[in-house]
Amino acid sequence: MKPNNTQIEILVLFNSENGSTYRMAQAIARGINSYPGAKAVLKQVPRIMALKDEQTKSFAAVPYATINELPLYDGIAFGSAVHFGNMTADMRYFLDQSVTIWTQRKLEGVPATVFMSAGSGAGREGAILSFWNTLAVHGMLIVPVGINGASEIDQSVPQGNTVFGASSLTGNKMSPRPSEGELQIAKLQGYALAKAAKGHRLTSEATAEIVPALQENQIEAKLKALNIELPEAPAPVGNYKPYRISGNQVFINQVALINGKIAHPGIIGTDISQEQAKEATRQTMLNVLSVLKQATGGDLNRVRQAVQLTGFFNTAAGYANHAVLMNEASNLLVEIMGESGMHTRGTVGASSLPLNSAVEIQAIFELKD
Ligand SMILES: Cc1cc2nc3c(=O)[nH]c(=O)nc-3n(C[C@H](O)[C@H](O)[C@H](O)COP(=O)(O)O)c2cc1C
Known part of the structure; x- marks a missing residue:
């Protein structure tokens, strides 16, 4: 976590029911961990209603995040299944608890990225973009993927990649899902987030040094630099004010x-x-x-x-x-x-x-x- 640690820590926060978003989250984490000095922390959002067979899920052992830990990270990757062209209700409910963090502007400038898992892919780009709205309201620095890696992945099967963030088309069975290509784009996205988070850390540290200097009384600072000590103000010698x-x-x-x-x-x-x-x-x-x-x-x-x-x-x-x-x-x-x-x-x-x-x-x- 942030305090005086040269390593940067990035939260990969996901919500998954059938495991696809979790597999995308793992690929994001691999990308983060491949960036020198960066470490991914995988967590899932708490559920509004527990899954019936939750203990049998591949992600059963992944700890739940608490809302107050969000500001402790150098960056956050948010992952959700696409539900009706949007993030899941669990993710929405979790983020709706961030009002205090929002009003205290604790996530301002923190790099964030969004990845998703879809079925057919219907509305997946819109889902990522509408997820961005929440991050923008928090003032987070949104990291998209662009066309990074897109031309290198297998084009003979449909791929879920978007310029906004990685996604998987789990409804398409032409290849196992998430496909190798989808996982590769997710990995690149994780790396890009880590890079932005490192930049954010360096900027924050530099700003921490600069801001007090800027706030310091500039005229006093100049007097000090010029070795000038102001004399005691002379008292008036008559019926007037200085x-x-x-x-x-x-x-x-x-x-x-x-x-x-x-x-x-x-x-x-x-x-x-x-x-x-x-x-x-x-x-x-x-x-x-x-x-x-x-x-x-x-x-x-x-x-x-x-x-x-x-x-x-x-x-x-x-x-x-x-x-x-x-x-x-x-x-x-x-x-x-x-x-x-x-x-x-x-x-x-x-x-x-x-x-x-x-x-x-x-x-x-x-x-x-
Ligand atoms: C309530 C609900 C709504 C969904 N809406 C969409 C949708 O709008 N577009 C789409 O492509 N897939 C949709 N899906 C499919 C899921 O996004 C897809 O199965 C996804 O891979 C699930 O992720 P998971 O394996 O992490 O749970 C929907 C699934 C559910 C249960």
């Missing part, structure tokens, strides 16, 4: 505070160099992000996108490199948030800024609904 949410937008204003002091204070180009101004800009942008985190209740995944950044720079008269400084903030934001960090931008030179900061950034972000 952020305000209006509708689904967050408004933030920050200066270059770090541990209660301004990083590289003064006039750019006179008191501080361009490099120092860049450091102050980066610090200011980190402060913006740390306030944004506060605004989202600590969950930066709630941010849909950046909207607008406006940078104010305390510059000497004639200074014209504002864009170079503001790029420091823009690049940092896009590096952390990717495409959703893109924003419109305003950049302004000012003759003085609060606390003698060299930089002030106003930011607007949009939150997810």
Whole structure:
């Protein structure tokens, strides 16, 4: 069964009265077992009414399945006699008990295939297709046979093979039934199911690794990857809030505070160099992000996108490199948030800024609904 086992296990679940479906099931199982690392488990569906001579049947020793074990397998081959162009009542009754499994979506994506035993063959293709309806409602991955092996089997006798699944024409006595050809197609069908089940197992394992990574807070993951630790959000120094949410937008204003002091204070180009101004800009942008985190209740995944950044720079008269400084903030934001960090931008030179900061950034972000 599934848990941490490199072998895949596939249930061959059949309902037979006279043994033909059972013989087809055995051929399906042989095909499964011929696939490296795959093992077939043969079980029959419980009966609504016991057969009179059940103990004399070839399949008497095959255990009955319980409905709750279906999700434990890597794949399921369903086999039934054709009854009036449909699956048998036993099979129908059994599958009708799978409502909880269905609503819990436990069979979703699990490979499944259908084989049958018919008399004349009347309605056998329709029977397989109508069986598929139930599997589709469960979201199972249906594996047909196609024309696999069809041209190699003895064409001098009628054969029950269909592109949807193997079947036997037990009413036709031109050869012993199930015929060698019918059993051969069933074997190929079992092999194809095992192959799909192996693929399903590998995909499930890969998804199990990927999904938590995808669910992880992507902005936090990026911050970690860039070795950036957000500073403590600076407390307001007046009668205002560090952020305000209006509708689904967050408004933030920050200066270059770090541990209660301004990083590289003064006039750019006179008191501080361009490099120092860049450091102050980066610090200011980190402060913006740390306030944004506060605004989202600590969950930066709630941010849909950046909207607008406006940078104010305390510059000497004639200074014209504002864009170079503001790029420091823009690049940092896009590096952390990717495409959703893109924003419109305003950049302004000012003759003085609060606390003698060299930089002030106003930011607007949009939150997810
Ligand atoms: C109630 C009933 C309905 C059947 N309806 C069909 C049918 O629609 N088409 C057909 O080809 N055979 C039909 N058959 C024949 C069986 O499908 C056939 O005998 C089959 O091989 C039995 O499988 P088993 O040996 O596994 O019991 C019917 C048999 C019964 C008892």
